[in-house]
Amino acid sequence: TFTTVKICTVLGRMAFPLFAFMLAEGCSRTRSMTRYLGRLALFAVISEPVFSAALIGFDLNDTWQSIRCLVFRNVFFTLFLAALSIFLSQKLTCKYGAKGQIVSIALTCCLAFAASYSGTDYGAMGVLLIHALYLLRGNRVRQCAAIVIWAFALYVAGNWTAFLYIDAAIYVFYALGASLACIPILLYNGKRGRPMKWTFYVYYPAHLLALTLIAGALGV
DSSP: OHHHHHHHHHHHTTHHHHHHHHHHHHHHHOSOHHHHHHHHHHHHHHHHHHHHHHHHOOOHHHHHHHHHTTOOOSHHHHHHHHHHHHHHHHHHHHHHTHHHHHHHHHHHHHHHHHHHHHTOTTHHHHHHHHHHHHHTTTOHHHHHHHHHHHHHHHHTGGGTTHHHHSOOHHHHHHHHHHHTTHHHHHHOOSOOOSOOHHHHHHHHHHHHHHHHHHHHHHTO
């Protein structure tokens, strides 16, 4: 039913903050940031045509036009740009100290702008959340506070004009749904689970492809 779809959509807002938290953890724990970045870039490229097909249907002309105009919409590009901002911050801070931190802030803002320009999923706000969670690593309460602030800034403040014309309470529920990500984050014990990293990388394009095929079979 329509109500069920709304509930699932609200609960689905938890997904990105959880991805953001896991990426921040990954960047702080990985043995090789360059390999980490390589995997994110690889699956960003693999996922883009599948993501486009899921949203607007597969069209080679549209795919080429997107590449030519540097429009990359799927969330893996957001994750890649955020991880790149963290990698540059690590290098600059290690080598130049406080001056490096200032430069890294400027570069992070540039990468956030790049995400917004390219139309990546969650755009600049996504990059900034991931970087903030990395900087706040080790303090779960502050990380959760950052997620709640981010959620209300994105969904409520970011759609404030909607409150002037329509019943926009749904955006408040979106923010609350995203904030629910704090529950598993606070319960996280800090230990690595079963090594299934490739499963999670493959899952994103695979589930989009499966949903696209199902929708096509149903004529939706």
